[in-house]
Amino acid sequence: MAIADLMDQVVTTRLDELVSWCRKNSLWPMPFATACCGIELMAVGASRHDIARFGSEVFRFSPRQCDLMIVAGRVVMKMLPVLQRIWQQMPEPKWCISMGACASTGGVFDTYCVVQGIDRFIPVDMYVPGCPPRPEQLIQAVVDLQEKIQREGTMFGKEFYIASRQQTKRALQEP
Amino acid sequence: MPIEETVNALRVAFGDLPVSKFRGDTRAVVPTEKIYEALELLKEKHGFDLLIDITCVDYLNYPGAKDRFGLVYLLAGTVTNQRLTIRAFVNEPEPRVRSVASLWEGANWLEREVWDMFGIQFEGHPDLRRILMPEEFTAFPLRKDYPMQGLGERHNFPVLKRGES
Ligand code: SF4
Numbered sequence: 001m002a003i004a005d006l007m008d009q010v011v012t013t014r015l016d017e018l019v020s021w022c023r024k025n026s027l028w029p030m031p032f033a034t035a036c037c038g039i040e041l042m043a044v045g046a047s048r049h050d051i052a053r054f055g056s057e058v059f060r061f062s063p064r065q066c067d068l069m070i071v072a073g074r075v076v077m078k079m080l081p082v083l084q085r086i087w088q089q090m091p092e093p094k095w096c097i098s099m100g101a102c103a104s105t106g107g108v109f110d111t112y113c114v115v116q117g118i119d120r121f122i123p124v125d126m127y128v129p130g131c132p133p134r135p136e137q138l139i140q141a142v143v144d145l146q147e148k149i150q151r152e153g154t155m156f157g158k159e160f161y162i163a164s165r166q167q168t169k170r171a172l173q174e175p
Numbered sequence: 176m177p178i179e180e181t182v183n184a185l186r187v188a189f190g191d192l193p194v195s196k197f198r199g200d201t202r203a204v205v206p207t208e209k210i211y212e213a214l215e216l217l218k219e220k221h222g223f224d225l226l227i228d229i230t231c232v233d234y235l236n237y238p239g240a241k242d243r244f245g246l247v248y249l250l251a252g253t254v255t256n257q258r259l260t261i262r263a264f265v266n267e268p269e270p271r272v273r274s275v276a277s278l279w280e281g282a283n284w285l286e287r288e289v290w291d292m293f294g295i296q297f298e299g300h301p302d303l304r305r306i307l308m309p310e311e312f313t314a315f316p317l318r319k320d321y322p323m324q325g326l327g328e329r330h331n332f333p334v335l336k337r338g339e340s
Contacts, residue, residue, distance in 0.1 A: 077329050078309050084335055112316050112325025113308070120330060123337045160337045 020153030023067070023093065024146040025055040030066035030090060032083060035073030037100040040132040049135040054142050063089040068145070070138075074102035076113045080121060087122050093157045095149070097126045097141050100133055107131060178257055181221045188216060202260040207246075210263045211273040214248060218278055223250040223259060226275070229285040231293045235319040243267050244293060248275075271296035274303075292317035 033041050044051045051057050060066045063086045075083055087096070098118055101107035104127045106116035118124060125148065126141045152159045178201050182194055185203055189212075193204045205213040217223040227249040234240035242264035250259045265272055274297035276282045286297040287306040294315035297303055305312065312328060314321050 077312075080332055084332070087335060111323055112321070113329060115329055115332075120334065121332050122335045 016154045017150070019155045020150050023153060024149040026058075027056045027068040027095070027142065027145070028058045028060050028066045029056055029068045029070050030063050030086065031059050031061070031070055031072065032086065033070075033072040034075060034079060035102060037072035037102065037132045040135060041070060041072045041099065041138065044135040044138050049139065051139060051142065054139060054146070056142055063087075064091065066090055067094045068142075069094065069096045070099055071096065071103040071118050072099040072132075074107065074109055075115045075118055077115065078113075080115050080118075083118065084122060093153070093160070095125045095145055096123060097128060097138070097145065098124045099128045099138060099141075101129065101131045104129070178259065181217070181257070181259065184221065185213060185216070189213060200258060200260060202262060204262045204264070207263045207265055207272055210246075210248075210261070211275060211278075213261060214250075214275050215278060217250060217259065217261070222252040222255040223257070225251045225253050226279040226281055226285070227251055229275075229282060229289055231289045231295060231317075233293065233317065233319045244270055244295060246272060246289070246295065265295060269296065270294065271298055273298050274300040276300055291315070294318065 031038070031041055043049055045057060045059055056068065063069075067090065069087060069090060071083065087094075096118075098104045102109060102114075103118050104124075106114050110116065115121065119127075126145050128137050128141045130137055182192075182201060182203060185205070186192055186194075189205060189209050195202050228247075229249075230247050232245040232247065234243060234245060244265045246263045246265060248261040248263075250261060251257070263272060270293075272295060274282065274286055276286060276297070277299070283301065284306060286300055287302070287304060289295050290297060290300075290303055291305045291307050292315060304310070308316065314326065314328070316325070
C-alpha cells in the first residue's frame with residue numbers, strides 16, 4: 001500500500017470521528033408524538049428527567065431543523081403518508097427512534113387501520129420497548145444512538161448507503 | 176308530558192310500532208321509509224330538539240335477527256328532559272335511508288360516520304363523504320364481514336429506504 005493512501009486514510013478517519021462527535025452531542029429531536037407515549041416524551045424533555053443533560057433538549061416542530069425523529073405512539077393509515085413526508089423533509093444526516101410498542105410493532109392495536117410497526121415504511125435506528133417506556137429508557141436509547149453515531153458515523157453519511165442496511169426486511173413479508 | 180303520550184302519538188301517525196323499555200329508556204322501531212317523518216314529528220311537536228347520536232349495528236349472524244343493519248337515533252329534549260331511542264332497519268344490497276341533516280345540522284357528520292363505517296347511503300345528505308378513513312379506502316370496516324385486521328390496506332404504502340430519503 002502506497003504511503004500516500006495510508007495518510008489519506010488516517011486523516012479521513014479522524015475527521016469522521018470529529019464530525020460524529022459534534023453530531024452526536026447535539027441531536028435535535030423532531031417529536032412525532034401521536035398518542036400516549038407522547039406524554040412520556042414530554043416528561044423526558046421536562047426538568048425531572050431532563051434530556052438536556054445529553055444534548056437533545058432542542059425539540060423543534062419543523063422537520064427542516066431536526067436530525068432525530070422520535071416516533072412516539074401508534075401510526076395509522078392516514079398518518080403514515082404524513083410521517084413519511086416529514087421524514088423526507090428532515091435534512092441528512094438523520095436518525096429515527098421508534099418509541100413504544102405501538103410505533104415498533106403496532107402494539108395491541110392489531111386492527112385494519114394501524115400500521116404494524118413504522119419500520120415497515122421508514123428506516124429505524126433504535127427501538128424502545130414498553131407501553132409506555134420509562135423516560136430513562138428513552139434517554140438510554142438516545143445515549144445508545146450517540147454511541148452508534150460515534151462508532152460508525154462518517155462525514156458524508158456513507159454508513160447510510162451500505163447495501164445490507166437498505167433492506168427493510170419486515171416490509172417484504174405478509175401484510 | 177310523559178313519554179307514553181309521545182309513543183302514542185307515534186303510534187297514531189305510523190301504525191302499531193314495536194316499543195320496548197329497558198332500564199327506564201324507551202325504544203321504538205319505525206318503518207325505514209318513514210324515519211324522516213317520524214323524527215320530524217318528534218322534533219317539531221314533542222320537543223325532542225337534540226339529536227345525541229346516530230349509529231348503527233350490524234346484525235350479520237346475530238341469533239334471531241331478521242334484518243342486516245339496525246340504525247339507532249338517540250334523541251333528547253332539552254326542555255322536557257326526556258329521552259327516546261328510535262330504531263330503523265335497513266338491508267342489503269343497497270342499504271339506504273333518508274338523511275335527517277336538514278332537521279339537525281349535527282346529523283351531517285354523524286351520518287357521514289355511519290356511511291364511512293357501515294356503508295349506509297343517506298339520501299339527501301349534503302356532503303356524503305368518508306369522515307374517518309382515507310378517501311381511497313373502499314371497504315366499510317365496521318361491517319361484520321370485514322376482517323378486523325383488514326384486507327392489507329394498512330400496509331399498502333411505498334417503503335422509504337435509507338439511501339432514497
Ligand atoms: S406503546 Fe402504550 S403508551 Fe405508547 S402509544 Fe402505544 S399504547 Fe400508548
